[in-house]
Amino acid sequence: MAYPKLSSPLILAPMAGVTNAAYRILCKRMGAALCYTEFLSADALIRYKDALDNPIFDVVEEERPVVTQIFGEDPKKIFEAAEFLQGKTDVVDFNIGCPAPKVLACGGGAALLKNPSRIKEILEQLNTLKTPISCKIRLGVDEQHIVALDVAKIAENAGCCAIAVHPRTQKQGYSGKADWSYIKKVKDIVSIPVIGNGDVEKVQDVLRMMQETGCDYVMVGRAAMKDPFFFRKAKHYLDTGEVLEDLSFSEKMQLLQEYIVLLKKYQLYTDILVKDALIRFTKGYRNSAQLRLELTRTKSSEELQEKISALL
Ligand SMILES: Cc1cc2nc3c(=O)[nH]c(=O)nc-3n(C[C@H](O)[C@H](O)[C@H](O)COP(=O)(O)O)c2cc1C
Structure with missing residues (x-):
């Protein structure tokens, strides 16, 4: 086979x-x-x-x-x-x-x-x-x-x-x-x-x-x-044979948003999955360390989503 x-x-x-x-x-x-x-x-x-x-x-x-x-x-x-x-x-x-x-x-x-x-x-x-x-x-x-x-x-x-x-x-x-x-x-x-x-x-x-x-x-x-x-x-x-530019920070956040939509569509959503992806996706971007800290400290899904939306 x-x-x-x-x-x-x-x-x-x-x-x-x-x-x-x-x-x-x-x-x-x-x-x-x-x-x-x-x-x-x-x-x-x-x-x-x-x-x-x-x-x-x-x-x-x-x-x-x-x-x-x-x-x-x-x-x-x-x-x-x-x-x-x-x-x-x-x-x-x-x-x-x-x-x-x-x-x-x-x-x-x-x-x-x-x-x-x-x-x-x-x-x-x-x-x-x-x-x-x-x-x-x-x-x-x-x-x-x-x-x-x-x-x-x-x-x-x-x-x-x-x-x-x-x-x-x-x-x-x-x-x-x-x-x-x-x-x-x-x-x-x-x-x-x-x-x-x-x-x-x-x-x-x-x-x-x-x-x-x-x-x-x-x-x-x-x-x-x-x-x-x-x-x-x-x-x-x-x-x-060409190397494309990396995504900008805001494009990367749109990708994260697309991930969130898919997680919800398939009933897989958890804040942990989103925070994990956020930490991975933002590595290497300028000034992202402080942002990561803030986002990982959010206490509710709503607060997390608000912060992500503000980055789009
Ligand atoms: C977070 C994480 C989870 C992994 N889980 C699995 C797994 O479930 N099954 C598996 O065969 N390999 C697993 N691996 C190994 C990867 O499939 C891959 O073999 C390894 O990361 C080397 O490839 P890379 O250098 O492209 O990362 C995992 C690797 C990482 C980083």
Whole structure:
């Protein structure tokens, strides 16, 4: 089963606490060709499977095609969660890279990199479903135990439709640099699409990653978390070789307002989500530190909205 055909190589990375349905739609409007949900616990997904209003699964028709990422450790539960997602999402992505202590403690995410045979079992079972299955990996637990190439082969042989590579080890967390040479090494040994990820900070990095590694798609995380407009800039750069100016402060606030409208439309609105986005969106603008402080101290949704409106 195939990965969706994309109109550009630009993909929004899965990011917990960030890539909710409203944010994904915003990034799509800005030019992301495909977006990933944040990772969803397989256990939690099946716990709420029969609830009318599933509190963690937020995919909406407007954004499809979309990739839903799940994590877990128990092959049976992971299968059950993916089965629940059949027909509700376009690809189920399995997380084999999360370094968060809470996830590692349950044996999920990057902890699985210690256990390639478990990865094989999980991916083979998932690939008996009708939904296309992909996975997102890190290099290994640490530098002495790099398993990315073995895992990439396992994923391909199990029938996965694509593999995303964030070339850092679990131990590295987000420190050091993503070693793009591993994206190339994976690309050289598999014939499924390879999604390169890690340290794409400027729009020029998108093209550079594709040229240096041969990857099919480029997945952008932190740069898009600060600025969904990154996708429009990157698309423009790929099409024309020109680098667009960044958004002005007031244009950025309009983008925030668009996000708020989407959060409300899909009943996802919380002040925390808006304040978080505000803090990320305003970084780097002149005199924004004081403003951020004021906005984060607001005590009600009305007060927060008033302050944001005054900036438009
Ligand atoms: C706030 C945050 C949350 C993240 N959550 C997830 C997640 O749920 N699943 C996942 O596979 N990776 C997650 N990641 C990792 C990103 O998808 C990506 O691999 C990483 O940030 C490297 O890409 P970048 O350099 O473009 O940010 C997260 C990263 C950040 C910063």
